[in-house]
Amino acid sequence: MDTESYGYLGRLEVVSKGRVLVYDSILYLVNSVDLSDNNLSGEMPVGITSLIKLGTLNLSMNHLTGNIPADIGNLGWIESLDLSMNKLSGSIPQSMVSLTFLNHLNLSYNNLSGKIPTGNQFKTFVDPSIYEGNAGLCGCPLPTGCQDNEGAPQVPSGDGGEDDDSKLEKLQFIISMVIGFCAGFWGVFGTLAMKRSWRHAYFHFLDKVKDAILDFVSAIGTYLQKRS
Incomplete structure (x- = not known):
């Protein structure tokens, strides 16, 4: 027509x-x-x-x-x-x-x-x-692809890198904490388990500390009773 x-x-x-x-x-x-x-x-x-x-x-x-x-x-x-x-x-x-x-x-x-x-x-x-x-x-069938979530504000590419760095830092921190705990735990208790003489010395030291604390608490109690 x-x-x-x-x-x-x-x-x-x-x-x-x-x-x-x-x-x-x-x-x-x-x-x-x-x-x-x-x-x-x-x-x-x-x-x-x-x-x-x-x-x-x-x-x-x-x-x-x-x-x-x-x-x-x-x-x-x-x-x-x-x-x-x-x-x-x-x-x-x-x-x-x-x-x-x-x-x-x-x-x-x-x-x-x-x-x-x-x-x-x-x-x-x-x-x-x-x-x-x-x-x-x-988009299809053109060779030019579209960004995901087109129409929404685009996040600068640098932000993605920062997020990855932040996650990596957190992971490294957690790993360091785990390693530090294991090293401290086995550094003390592992040594005590392997060295009998050290184990006796350690528990003897704890007994002295306990006795010192009990004596201190008892002295405070006696003092307070006399004041009253």
Whole structure:
């Protein structure tokens, strides 16, 4: 279908094969719109997502700007969508995953960015030329991978290194504590277990300390009794 004129405010005029077709009250029943290679400019009209019976939409080779309408997923019957060679920006709407009848897609040569949606029909769009000319796009089937958790604030790469260093320092500290405890424990009790004379001297020393403490406590008690 070759289209020479276009207007969309609840009314669509299409010149096809020498006839002027006017869609007004039955606009939502339009099943094919080809407005390619014209001088259309401005943003894509959001109302175009109301054409629920649309099977083909070709707006390629124009000067359209702005984002692809977020509700484009409403075009549940669409089989062919060509928005190539415009100046569209922003991300590819996630709602497009619901276009399960879509078998032809062309979004090349725009200013789109972000991760290419996955699931449903997008699994079959493995030709990179569908998305070429959009430097900001990433993900399959493009060779440019996306960062994990895209859209969330990116943590500088240096922070990851600092976390690793902190974990390493904690591990070294724990290991040092274990080694120190083992060395101290066996340095004292291991020696006592091996040297009988030292063991007797050690327990004799403990007895003296115990007796000294008991004598001190007893003296304090006697003193307090006399004061009372």
